[in-house]
Amino acid sequence: MLKIDNLHASVEDKSILQGINLEVKSGEIHAIMGPNGSGKSTLASVIAGKEEYEVTKGSITFNGEDIEELDAEERAHKGVFLSFQYPVEIPGVSVTNFIKTAINESRKAQGLEEMPAKDMLKLIREKADLLEIDRKFLSRSLNEGFSGGEKKRNEIFQMAMLDPKLAILDETDSGLDIDALRIVANGVNKLKNKDNAVIVITHYQRLLDYIVPDYVHVLHNGKIVKSGTKELALELEEKGYDWIKQEIGA
Amino acid sequence: MDLKEKLLSSFMVFEDRVDTNTYVHDVRNDAIKTFEEKGFPSKKDEAWKYTSLNKVLKEDYSVFPKQENALEYSEVKKYFIHDIDTYKIVFIDGKYSSHLSQTTHEGMDVCLMSAAFSKPKYRLVIENYFNKAANNDSLASLNTAFSSEGAYIYIPKNKLVEKPIQIIHFSTGNESALMLQPRNLVVVGENSHVQIIERHQSLTSNPVLTNSLTEIFASKRAIVDYYKIQNDNLKASLIDNTYIKQKQESIVSIHTFSFGGNLTRNNLNFYQEGERIDSTLKGVTIIGDKQHVDHNTLVHHIEPNCESHQDYKGIFADNSTGVFNGKVIVEKEAQKTNAFQANNNILVNDKATINTKPQLEIFADDVKCSHGCTIGQLDESALFYLRSRGIPEKEAKALLMFAFSNNVLSSVKIPELKQRITKIIANKLGVNIGFDL
Numbered sequence: 001m002l003k004i005d006n007l008h009a010s011v012e013d014k015s016i017l018q019g020i021n022l023e024v025k026s027g028e029i030h031a032i033m034g035p036n037g038s039g040k041s042t043l044a045s046v047i048a049g050k051e052e053y054e055v056t057k058g059s060i061t062f063n064g065e066d067i068e069e070l071d072a073e074e075r076a077h078k079g080v081f082l083s084f085q086y087p088v089e090i091p092g093v094s095v096t097n098f099i100k101t102a103i104n105e106s107r108k109a110q111g112l113e114e115m116p117a118k119d120m121l122k123l124i125r126e127k128a129d130l131l132e133i134d135r136k137f138l139s140r141s142l143n144e145g146f147s148g149g150e151k152k153r154n155e156i157f158q159m160a161m162l163d164p165k166l167a168i169l170d171e172t173d174s175g176l177d178i179d180a181l182r183i184v185a186n187g188v189n190k191l192k193n194k195d196n197a198v199i200v201i202t203h204y205q206r207l208l209d210y211i212v213p214d215y216v217h218v219l220h221n222g223k224i225v226k227s228g229t230k231e232l233a234l235e236l237e238e239k240g241y242d243w244i245k246q247e248i249g250a
Numbered sequence: 251m252d253l254k255e256k257l258l259s260s261f262m263v264f265e266d267r268v269d270t271n272t273y274v275h276d277v278r279n280d281a282i283k284t285f286e287e288k289g290f291p292s293k294k295d296e297a298w299k300y301t302s303l304n305k306v307l308k309e310d311y312s313v314f315p316k317q318e319n320a321l322e323y324s325e326v327k328k329y330f331i332h333d334i335d336t337y338k339i340v341f342i343d344g345k346y347s348s349h350l351s352q353t354t355h356e357g358m359d360v361c362l363m364s365a366a367f368s369k370p371k372y373r374l375v376i377e378n379y380f381n382k383a384a385n386n387d388s389l390a391s392l393n394t395a396f397s398s399e400g401a402y403i404y405i406p407k408n409k410l411v412e413k414p415i416q417i418i419h420f421s422t423g424n425e426s427a428l429m430l431q432p433r434n435l436v437v438v439g440e441n442s443h444v445q446i447i448e449r450h451q452s453l454t455s456n457p458v459l460t461n462s463l464t465e466i467f468a469s470k471r472a473i474v475d476y477y478k479i480q481n482d483n484l485k486a487s488l489i490d491n492t493y494i495k496q497k498q499e500s501i502v503s504i505h506t507f508s509f510g511g512n513l514t515r516n517n518l519n520f521y522q523e524g525e526r527i528d529s530t531l532k533g534v535t536i537i538g539d540k541q542h543v544d545h546n547t548l549v550h551h552i553e554p555n556c557e558s559h560q561d562y563k564g565i566f567a568d569n570s571t572g573v574f575n576g577k578v579i580v581e582k583e584a585q586k587t588n589a590f591q592a593n594n595n596i597l598v599n600d601k602a603t604i605n606t607k608p609q610l611e612i613f614a615d616d617v618k619c620s621h622g623c624t625i626g627q628l629d630e631s632a633l634f635y636l637r638s639r640g641i642p643e644k645e646a647k648a649l650l651m652f653a654f655s656n657n658v659l660s661s662v663k664i665p666e667l668k669q670r671i672t673k674i675i676a677n678k679l680g681v682n683i684g685f686d687l
Contacts, residue, residue: 048638049637049638050634050638051634052630071637071642071643072634072637072638073637073638073640073641073642073643073646075638076637076638076639076640077640081638082638084635084638087635088629088631088632088635090632090635090636090650090653091653091656091657092652092653092654092655092656092657093649093652093653093656098636098639098649101641101645101649102636102639102640102641103640105640105641105642105645106640109640109642158639162639162640
């Protein structure tokens with residue numbers, strides 16, 4: 001589904017990603033771990049199409065298509081979804097109106113009619129229930145004054161609504177208490193199937209107890225320095241990132 | 251002959267042929283003298299530093315339209331809020347159109363200034379209120395000198411006016427250039443409530459200059475909601491002078507929606523003459539091209555325990571220019587005043603300009619006053635967030651601009667008007683957003 005080949009990216013002439021190779025197939029869950037500043041969030045943003053990051057070398061293909069030149073919205077229309085580490089507050093637009101607009105714009109891009117209001121309402125209710133979201137919450141301004149947990153739950157709610165092929169969860173566990181973590185992880189697991197894929201970006205092993213990865217990659221200085229199965233995450237948790245740094249002689 | 255000379259020489263002819271109320275004559279005569287002394291404001295005046303009338307004043311305006319014109323309702327229906335029942339006071343080229351209007355004298359007066367000036371039964375109200383709120387600025391004086399027509403609204407006490415009142419001024423372009431000076435008087439009695447919508451609309455591309463003046467008097471516990479729709483064409487300029495005097499516990503809000511016109515200058519003045527008064531001044535400005543919109547506001551807190559809320563948003567594209575000059579005066583006696591002022595602006599490109607200047611003069615020591623102004627582009631991270639959800643750049647920008655102006659729309663109390671304004675904004679931003687905010 002996703003193939004990243006020797007990807008180099010920089011922001012404001014500062015090189016951050018320095019040769020990433022990664023392949024994610026349908027049905028897989030990949031975890032990307034690494035110390036602060038290793039380039040995890042940059043990788044997520046580059047895949048999603050944030051303009052301030054410049055790809056200087058390498059390629060990103062999604063379902064066989066080079067997506068590097070595509071705008072963020074075009075990537076979204078093809079099924080890429082990014083759950084933000086810091087979801088942006090947008091006063092004046094309700095959660096419902098926002099998601100309606102997002103869904104109908106995606107449908108428009110695919111040459112489909114707008115979703116009938118009745119179907120939309122039904123879908124919203126169903127997905128809100130999945131994430132144990134109160135109806136009142138949906139009429140509030142997007143992310144404005146939301147707690148950390150509410151913001152992340154709202155991100156996964158949007159993911160559920162948009163039903164992406166590839167979901168990238170950027171530090172979705174940060175700022176979550178254990179109950180919220182469980183709700184969010186449960187939501188992700190229920191949305192997971194053999195035709196989609198998830199990349200979980202996290203600093204800690206904690207989330208991976210709930211969303212169990214098929215593969216774990218360790219990112220350091222803009223490169224994947226070690227890959228393995230879920231046991232690697234446990235080892236990292238136990239030994240810390242210094243262990244990796246020593247191992248690769250950094 | 252320049253416009254000032256033309257106006258001065260026209261005055262004698264004008265004054266001879268209108269009504270005979272001596273009080274009004276005296277006021278007009280004083281006003282023309284003031285205008286003669288002061289002339290039109292120039293950039294040398296501090297209050298006009300960023301707005302130049304030079305170009306606008308160069309047109310060869312007809313001061314009195316030569317002939318009366320008629321319009322069919324079907325031609326101009328779209329300029330009305332037509333999906334609800336309303337009173338209507340409509341003028342075509344400065345002349346009252348009985349055909350398009352719907353006035354009343356049942357339990358209140360929703361009619362014409364010309365009638366109020368000339369009929370003895372209105373004499374007392376005219377003498378008590380006419381020109382008692384307006385000041386002697388040169389443009390206000392000019393309007394006063396030529397005041398003869400406009401809307402006259404008198405609501406006695408304890409009256410809830412259920413239908414909103416629309417005041418609409420059309421210009422048809424029959425004159426090659428036309429100057430209009432409508433004069434409105436609104437007197438609202440104790441405990442009464444009224445909603446008013448005002449609009450100036452030019453129907454051709456012939457230049458129009460409107461120097462309008464409205465005086466509003468809100469008695470004890472009166473509620474007045476006043477909405478100004480400024481969405482005229484590129485050849486129409488508007489100077490809108492509004493003066494509001496409030497008595498204790500009255501609540502007055504003025505919303506100004508500036509989406510069009512060539513040059514628009516709003517002089518909005520509130521005087522709080524009692525305790526526990528609430529004044530709200532809100533505005534949304536969305537302009538492009540070479541349009542210019544200037545909001546010049548004054549809130550004068552004279553008595554204790556009063557509030558004022560100012561919230562002006564502006565979105566400026568192309569070579570458009572905006573000005574916000576908001577003055578708040580809190581007198582020594584006006585303790586426990588809460589005065590808030592916000593002016594937030596988005597410049598869509600780097601050729602658009604906004605000059606914003608808050609002015610607070612506070613002489614009391616136990617007050618809460620705040621002001622804030624921002625000038626910025628759209629938030630890039632918010633834009634990316636929306637786009638990452640599949641909302642294309644153009645729609646995402648529009649959505650953010652909608653969101654930006656939403657605070658101002660939320661206080662519009664007439665749903666049909668709110669819907670209309672929302673639509674105008676959507677059109678302005680060039681997108682169709684599938685929901686109302």
